[in-house]
Amino acid sequence: MKRTINCLTAAAIFCLLLTGCGDGSGDMQAELLEPETVDATGSGKASEAEAEPEPTAEPEIKLLCSAGHTEEEDLQVRQAVEELYQNMELEEYLGEGIHMVSNESWYETMAADLVEGARTYLLQKGDEILFTVQVGVTISGERYSNAYYCKEDNMVLLKQEGSLVQVTMAQLKDNLYDGSFEQVTIDSETGAIRIEHGTCAQGLRVGEYSVMVKPGTGAGDPYDLWSMRENFSYETTVTEYDAQGNEIQPEPTPTPEPTATPKPTKKPTATPKPTPTPEPTPEPTPQPTPQPPVIQNPQPPASTPEPTPQPTPTPSSGPSSGDVDIEWSPDIE
Structure with a gap:
């Protein structure tokens, strides 16, 4: 009963992961295990119960998802997925995986004839999904790849776009x-x-x-x-x-204020002499305006004497000597 439940659960998970796989032109091909009926009554022959179980063969690794390619194209897709899976198992080979998904030939193989949407590829071993790859085209027409590997709670996710x-x-x-x-x-x-x-x-x-x-x-x-x-x-x-x-x-760290370094006082080259303070100039004392002396009972000024006229001198009667041709004339008044 437990095995039947596990098989049905695995089938449901694969159907969900593969929804929208391809461009719609092909059918999804996945092998589903038929549930086995287990006899829980304990009845049976003793010889059958004592028979040794046959060795179980190791499950085969299968590629789930087909996009309607030819057998040759499907083989190329499987080889590319398995190679990328091996490169992502070990960290030292991740560079090879990066080189693969960044190469144009990767998209020519994995996204042939894909115009829009995405394709999902799964590597399965028994009931265990080993590796998942999704290749698609964005709304803007950019191609992208997502490759997911997980083992024992350690995962590696490789994404490439543009x-x-x-x-x-x-x-x-x-x-x-x-x-x-x-x-x-x-x-x-x-x-x-x-x-x-x-x-x-x-x-x-x-x-x-x-x-x-x-x-x-x-x-x-x-x-x-x-x-x-x-x-x-x-x-x-x-x-x-x-x-x-x-x-x-983070708590802000207070910024220390710089301490001012005192500058040394320069030694004076010569002892400065004190500047003499000028004495204030005394203001001159105003002299009193002299007042004229008061004259008691002033006397009138003395009258100026009039000059006494002198008599005009009478000229002499004539020259005392010498010849004169001009006749003497009387005084001209």
């Missing part, structure tokens, strides 16, 4: 990130790289979480950038989270 490649490596518990976490994002168009390190608990970031960023300096091959990522210089930002996944704000 010039971006992202690799996420994390530990899982109940389908949630729980444990160490690392994510590397590469932009081959600019050469920029972003690396995130941290720890998660039930899907929440806890403790120290660092982000390292390498600015773009020029286009580069995704494989080369991945292989040399540890040799570049990065700008690092560290953030602390509490147990509830809340960011812890």
Whole structure:
């Protein structure tokens, strides 16, 4: 009964994962195990009960999903999926996986004749799904790939779209990130790289979480950038989270005020002489205006005497000597 339930559950999971697989032109082909009836009554012959069970052959790995390709195309798809699966099993081969999904031949094989939507491919071994690949086209016409590998709660997710490649490596518990976490994002168009390190608990970031960023300096091959990522210089930002996944704000550190250094007093070259204080100039004392003396009983001024006329002298009668031709004339009055 238990085996019957497991088979039915696996069939239901595959149907959900493969919904929308391909471009609608082909039928999904998946092998489903028929439920076996187990005799729970305990009846049977003793010889049959004592018979040794036949060795069970190891389940075969099968590729689930067909997009209506030819047998040759289906073989190429299976080979590509298995090669990518092997590259993602070990971290040292992840660069090869990045090179695969960044190559044009990958989409020519995995997304042939795909105009829109997505195709999903599964590698299955018995009841276990080993590997999942999804290849599709976005609304803007950009092709993308998602490859998912998980084993013993350790998962690797490889995503490619346009010039971006992202690799996420994390530990899982109940389908949630729980444990160490690392994510590397590469932009081959600019050469920029972003690396995130941290720890998660039930899907929440806890403790120290660092982000390292390498600015773009020029286009580069995704494989080369991945292989040399540890040799570049990065700008690092560290953030602390509490147990509830809340960011812890750092307490501001008070900025110390600089202590003023006293400057030495310069020694004077000569002893300065004191500047004499000028004495104030005394203001002149105003002299009193002299008052004219008061004259008691003034006398009238003396009268000016009139001059006495003198008689006009009479000239003499004539010259005393000498010859004169002119006749003497009397005084002309």
